[in-house]
Amino acid sequence: MELQKIKQRFGIIGNSVLLNRAIDIAAQVAPTDLSVLITGESGTGKESFPQIIHNFSTRKHGKYIPVNCGAIPEGTIDSELFGHEKGSFTGAHESRQGYFEVANNGTIFLDEVAELPVSTQVRLLRVLESGEFMRVGSSKAQKTNVRVIAATNINLIRAIEENKFREDLYYRLNTVPIHIPPLRDRKEDVYLLFRKFATDFAERYRMPPISLDDEARKILDNYEWPGNVRQLKNITEQLSVIEEKRIVTADVLKKYLPDYYPNKLPALYKNDLVDEKTFSSEREILYKILFDMKNDLNNLKKLVHEIIDKGAETSPVDDIDHILRNINTKSASIINTQATVKTINSVDNTDIEDTEEFIEESLSIEDKEKELIRKALERHNGKRKYAAQELGISERTLYRKIKEYDIN
Numbered sequence: 085m086e087l088q089k090i091k092q093r094f095g096i097i098g099n100s101v102l103l104n105r106a107i108d109i110a111a112q113v114a115p116t117d118l119s120v121l122i123t124g125e126s127g128t129g130k131e132s133f134p135q136i137i138h139n140f141s142t143r144k145h146g147k148y149i150p151v152n153c154g155a156i157p158e159g160t161i162d163s164e165l166f167g168h169e170k171g172s173f174t175g176a177h178e179s180r181q182g183y184f185e186v187a188n189n190g191t192i193f194l195d196e197v198a199e200l201p202v203s204t205q206v207r208l209l210r211v212l213e214s215g216e217f218m219r220v221g222s223s224k225a226q227k228t229n230v231r232v233i234a235a236t237n238i239n240l241i242r243a244i245e246e247n248k249f250r251e252d253l254y255y256r257l258n259t260v261p262i263h264i265p266p267l268r269d270r271k272e273d274v275y276l277l278f279r280k281f282a283t284d285f286a287e288r289y290r291m292p293p294i295s296l297d298d299e300a301r302k303i304l305d306n307y308e309w310p311g312n313v314r315q316l317k318n319i320t321e322q323l324s325v326i327e328e329k330r331i332v333t334a335d336v337l338k339k340y341l342p343d344y345y346p347n348k349l350p351a352l353y354k355n356d357l358v359d360e361k362t363f364s365s366e367r368e369i370l371y372k373i374l375f376d377m378k379n380d381l382n383n384l385k386k387l388v389h390e391i392i393d394k395g396a397e398t399s400p401v402d403d404i405d406h407i408l409r410n411i412n413t414k415s416a417s418i419i420n421t422q423a424t425v426k427t428i429n430s431v432d433n434t435d436i437e438d439t440e441e442f443i444e445e446s447l448s449i450e451d452k453e454k455e456l457i458r459k460a461l462e463r464h465n466g467k468r469k470y471a472a473q474e475l476g477i478s479e480r481t482l483y484r485k486i487k488e489y490d491i492n
Contacts (some may be wrong), residue, residue, distance in 0.1 A: 123240075143189070198238035274309070
């Protein structure tokens with residue numbers, strides 16, 4: 085089937101070579117029964133590709149069941165996927181079919197597959213290898229003929245190294261890999277997507293569509309879009325509803341892009357997918373810089389005390405200048421403004437008084453993680469779903485962190 089017809093049928097917008105390649109692979113692998121692993125950042129539109137594969141397969145008349153593995157609590161995931169027998173656990177008042185039983189001769193899409201517990205991964209591996217599974221609380225093996233398509237925004241290779249994902253399951257799922265490119269690698273598609281979203285929202289809210297002036301369009305093209313297509317769609321909807329003027333200027337658009345910087349700083353870009361263990365690797369680097377700055381400040385304080393105790397005859401000016409240069413360098417790594425540095429020309433013993441106590445701030449990653457989780461929960465009035473989205477982790481991971489840190 086032609087690419088353009090596939091795009092029209094499934095509402096895919098864009099002409100990027102990388103996007104076209106992903107669609108082409110999905111269409112080619114559809115008639116087979118091979119397992120497919122779809123990778124890509126959050127918000128890139130991975131959910132469209134399992135539907136392409138299912139609808140162009142021999143199973144298109146069977147059931148298609150999407151399962152968000154990250155949204156199902158760890159204690160019930162086995163029951164949801166494989167079913168359970170009556171009395172197998174507290175609350176199991178009757179037998180229940182699982183998704184693999186219901187979707188026999190159809191397709192199951194396991195979104196956020198990296199969130200599966202290791203014990204469930206073993207069960208899933210057995211289904212992929214032999215087509216057999218057992219309900220929770222049963223010793224009788226049952227057969228199922230299901231095609232499995234999985235997706236993740238997690239780096240599974242790193243998860244394997246950390247013993248969070250089974251290597252044999254990875255190779256079983258990754259028979260055919262499909263990578264969905266981030267929006268920053270599809271610059272030619274950004275304005276096309278914006279126009280489509282603007283038209284859709286104009287029809288939905290019965291108002292004229294918004295458009296961009298030349299400067300605003302440049303900003304739209306140059307922005308990195310960390311939230312990918314989902315972020316672009318949300319911002320287009322906000323502009324359509326909130327702004328009265330239908331032509332959006334650069335100044336107006338910047339208000340909706342709080343992290344937009346026209347002069348981009350040198351930064352570390354991580355090509356790998358998001359790691360579950362930390363919110364971002366850049367935060368660890370920031371902690372390291374802050375920790376080094378704290379040590380420099382402590383050393384500076386010691387030198388000043390030495391000057392007070394021993395007199396200014398042999399004041400270590402070179403050491404002080406060296407420490408200040410280190411602090412300036414580290415400050416420049418954190419902000420994009422030129423720091424104003426006060427130089428020390430002379431030191432008068434009688435004028436220096438140690439009147440303030442130096443309080444060391446905790447730089448523990450665990451403490452910072454607790455603080456961020458608490459702030460996110462407070463901001464969203466305790467709603468874990470929205471807190472997890474802002475933190476960039478799954479709802480189940482957030483639930484585990486809350487229990488681990490005993491956060492109320």
